[in-house]
Amino acid sequence: MEGKKENILISAEEISEKIGEIAKVISNDYKGKKLYILSLLRGSFIFTADLIRKIDIPVMVGFMATSSYGHNETSSGCVKVVQDVADNIEGYDVLIVDDIVDTGITMKFVKEYLQKYNPNSIKCCVLLDKPERRKVDISPDYKCFTIPDVFVVGYGLNYGDYYRNKPYIFNWEEK
Numbered sequence: 001m002e003g004k005k006e007n008i009l010i011s012a013e014e015i016s017e018k019i020g021e022i023a024k025v026i027s028n029d030y031k032g033k034k035l036y037i038l039s040l041l042r043g044s045f046i047f048t049a050d051l052i053r054k055i056d057i058p059v060m061v062g063f064m065a066t067s068s069y070g071h072n073e074t075s076s077g078c079v080k081v082v083q084d085v086a087d088n089i090e091g092y093d094v095l096i097v098d099d100i101v102d103t104g105i106t107m108k109f110v111k112e113y114l115q116k117y118n119p120n121s122i123k124c125c126v127l128l129d130k131p132e133r134r135k136v137d138i139s140p141d142y143k144c145f146t147i148p149d150v151f152v153v154g155y156g157l158n159y160g161d162y163y164r165n166k167p168y169i170f171n172w173e174e175k
């Protein structure tokens with residue numbers, strides 16, 4: 001990003017602290033239930049890895065890959081299932097984990113898509129909620145941070161398939 005500098009919006013320390021808090025709530029809410037964490041690839045793999053290690057009840061973890069942005073900063077509006085859930089989730093309490101709810105199109109689609117597998121319940125947990133951009137009616141059951149209408153990168157979120165490895169959430173500003 002020539003001529004630009006990173007503007008850190010949420011630090012690695014803030015992320016870690018908030019995930020600890022949310023993991024406690026989830027551990028309490030799902031005590032005695034058949035918790036199945038469904039991580040939406042690719043964006044959520046870092047958040048999922050940190051979250052599940054702070055959850056202190058038994059948990060199954062699986063993955064599903066969806067795509068609607070490609071290399072763009074705006075949603076195509078059409079969600080592609082790149083890789084379906086591999087386990088039989090019938091009777092499980094499914095918690096979909098994703099990095100961000102933006103337009104909400106991905107999360108709404110996945111929630112509806114999973115119904116056919118007859119889970120006991122379906123809820124969702126996201127690191128970031130960007131409510132100003134919402135196009136469909138959905139709100140996350142668990143969320144770490146609410147952010148303004150800014151295209152953010154890092155901690156799993158990509159720009160042109162790069163920068164997912166940055167340990168914080170940032171955007172770019174003019175130097």
Ligand SMILES: O=P(O)(O)OC[C@H]1O[C@H](OP(=O)(O)OP(=O)(O)O)[C@H](O)[C@@H]1O
Binds near residue numbers: 075106
């Ligand atoms: O609320 P929405 O507007 O639907 O946006 C949210 C989705 O967009 C990103 O995925 P993307 O399609 O970029 O794929 P990726 O996870 O591989 O980065 C992100 O990881 C969410 O899944």
Ligand SMILES: Nc1nc2[nH]cnc2c(=O)[nH]1
Binds near residue numbers: 151152154158
């Ligand atoms: N990297 C990135 N991907 C997204 N997908 C939906 N919103 C965003 C965003 O703000 N940043």
